[in-house]
Amino acid sequence: MLETKQAVKDVSRRGQRYWWLRGEEEGPRPFHFSFTWFVACFLKLTTMAKSCMPLSELATSNTHGEDSPYFAGWKAYDEEPYDAAENPSGVIQMGLAENQVSFDLLEEYLEQHPEATGWGCGISGFRENALFQDYHGLRAFRQAMATFMEKIRGERAKFDPERIVLTAGATAANELLTFILADPGDCVLIPAPYYPGFDRDLRWRTGANIIPVHCNSSNGFQITTQNLEAAFAEAVAMGFRVRGVLITNPSNPLGTTISRPVLEEILVFAARNDIHLISDEIYSGSVFSPDEFVSMAEIVEERGYKDCERVHVVYSLSKDLGLPGFRVGAIYSYNDRVVTTARKMSSFTLVSSQTQKMLASMLSDRVFVENYLETNRKRLKERHDYIVEGLKDAGIECLRGNAGLFCWMNLAPLLKETTREGELELWKLILQEVKLNITPGSSCHCSEAGWFRVCFANMSQRTLEVALRRMRNFTEKMMMIKEN
């Protein structure tokens, strides 16, 4: 073998460079082996591929995004959840934006109104209800949703029940709107930091892309026209067609409402660039002081419905009423075509008729609704103030928030290095040592490292105390380490 190789090399060195044209006179038997081997491998691979059932690209890709820290924290919590009695050193879940502060009000209502849960006043109601699968949704329920949404906005905007399309949760509503407004390969602008779930909900099945509109702490993470224009230009430079801008108002994860002038600017920007505007207002009922919330619906009405055909509002009962398990979401659109198409497509994601009927009676009860909204707001504000105070004692600053179920806190002083890696290191440390699951800003696509979202409404007051105590101990320890 060696002699053969040497012989071939000699021949090459003699000036004939075109070794690949050489025949097999010098007997490169190894070539035969390697060629056959390659062919055999190739055939083996193809047969292997054949024996594994081929699935779609979607099924085999990673775009569900569930490998990010946002979900890793959830997993850690699932493995070792905190329980005051049974597992006092377990992980406290502070990464789940759920509202558990006002359950007692719901339970009280249901106890006093058994006809909402049962069909005490006539069995015939049950029959119609169980058979009802019209994608228009129960008229009474749509009416009740419209009334509820108006109440939240202090009657400053009107909602027409015929424009409400029901979906199984706001997740489905956002995805459905993306299917309708964007083709695969198009993109949506979303002010960052934003809810990590959007990466999956708006991109996974729709094939659309998200371009973040970077906001920074210098102006309290407010959205400006410059930021929007910059993101738009970036999208165009990358070759994407921008189909819409999606804002969350009140914002998740910031916990702040968007002011009236900014909302007007955003609508003007959308109109100027001929794109749609989706206003995700699922936290609208969780604004501590109702006057501080301005809905996009109000802006549309004030402008005399100019450019309204590009405005769509998304709502859900998961946050304001604390009923995420009920899977009730809605799209409210001023665009007739979008309403009819969304209604047809909602066949894939209908709300159970039983749930609709039950909630219809609850949401039409004006007394209950007023009482609930007021009490819920008050309790959320108390919790919010408590946690902000507690974090301040621990030396942690929060963004000044006025809504939502969470705080946006700044842990930059605790970072070893002010980079994404440094932030993730700190997040891991807090998860593993302090046993708190919080959401790192990088999961929310925040351009500044060190910001974290911490939820306060999905636990009891006592658990919150424990969490704050742990946080305080941790920051004291970190400060000592830094000093030394």
Place this chain on the structure above:
Amino acid sequence: MNPEAEAKAPPADEEATSAGPLAFPPVAARGGGAAAMRLIVPLQGIVQGRGGLVLGSLIPCALFYFLQIYLKRNRSSPSPSSSSPPADEGELPGIVRTLSRASLGSARSPAAVSSRAVSIAKSSDSAAYFVGYKKCSEDPYHPLDNPDGVIQLGLAENHLSFDLIEGWFATNSKNSWFDERQGGLNINGLATYQPSDGLMELKMAIAGFMGQVVQGSVSFNPSRIILTAGATSAIEILSFCLGDHGNGFLVPSPYYPGYDRNTKWTAGIEVIPVPCRSTDNFSFSIAALERAYDQAKKRGVKVRAVLFSNPSNPVGNLLQRKLLHDLLDFATEKNIHVIADEVFAGSTYGNEEFVSMAEILNSDDEFDRSRVHIIYSLSKDLSVPGFRTGLIYSFNDQVLSVASKLTRFSSISAPTQRLLISMLTDSDFITRYIKVNRSRLRAMHALFVDGLKQLGIKCVKSGGGFYCWADVSQFMKSYSEKGEFELWKEMLDLAKINATPGTACHCIEPGWFRFCFTTLTEKDVPVIMERFKRIFDSR
């Protein structure tokens, strides 16, 4: 190209070519021509088939690729962004792509929607269906209040055994969905976030129910169940898992009109009809599947699965064991999936036995189960379509994992899940219900088919489902789609009966109609036959 190739290439001896007698390489020219020769000679060698494995394939591929880019650039109109990502211009009618800034200043229509939305807005739900539905809702038949109203025979709902469900509910509603263990009302467990693919208790209860429905021939494993908001949603999710946009599913026709929407609207999967004939009792044949598969391949559509319903909608026949075995062999040969839509499994009334796909798999150990998926729902067998409870039962772990993530877009409402858990775990009630429901279906089916027989109308022999698949072609003015449509219109306007014409189900033979008999009472049947006489006797 030449020097790079030399540097990257594996040792010379392994890359020498082996093809027969060689032409002598051209003599290398001296000086300036040397560089050119370095390029040309190996290329010449490649053209002559002596390029070796790597270079012989790589270089032509690279050249071809550059040629494509060159042609593409010169063919398309100059656009500002030369790096446009490949857009899916697929089969949907596209809106002309322009940058939004370019349209500034000109008269603009309101913000456009996606081309996907445009095609959905235009599509489907044929006008005929809606006209019929509308007439029924405006002027519904009632034996006492409105004996001359429009009778709805086009909507698949089962009213025959609803009294049993109502009765159960009347006695059990208070306890049905609050957690009794915690002493009464406790909304906490109900209202908070639940696993999106359904509560394990409900999966266990439904697995038990499915086992009862197939009369114990199979036992279903709850951890293979993914719960969704209706079978509609289950089909959509499976479409996303099994095929990419533009792929196809083979579907024996006539088929449930909803399949077109469920696979296409969001997942973009095309339905490829496999026509079945009345001579075969509308049962599909493997030969027909083969033909359809080959035709699809010629058109460039990649087939990913066979989707069929058993008991069949609209025909109502039950598929034979042997056919199902053959289908599995066909699927293995073509390396595609099998989706069995068994939503009517509990609504069988004939003397034939119903064979579930799961039973076939149990008996055949050699078969690769990971290609079989079953769709089920409580909408038909338990008469609760409003509650939106469907499921995917899959033997493929990867599909289960992906599908469970996809259910976040279509989960079942928690209070409904609790209610169903209570109902399904009441096994005495369920056993009684299934038995009574079957016997009532049998009775009503026999009555209806008899009535039609007396008018001279034959129905396909069916063993399950809510429909009669009847041949009324003798009453059509012309044996064509147009004739069928006219007959349908006459049925609606003169006889005031709304039925589903065969073309809506993509039947290739005109003159077949689908009548749903489960919304009727015994007294309604003679009324219907009288009405039919209005139009049929005049022939």
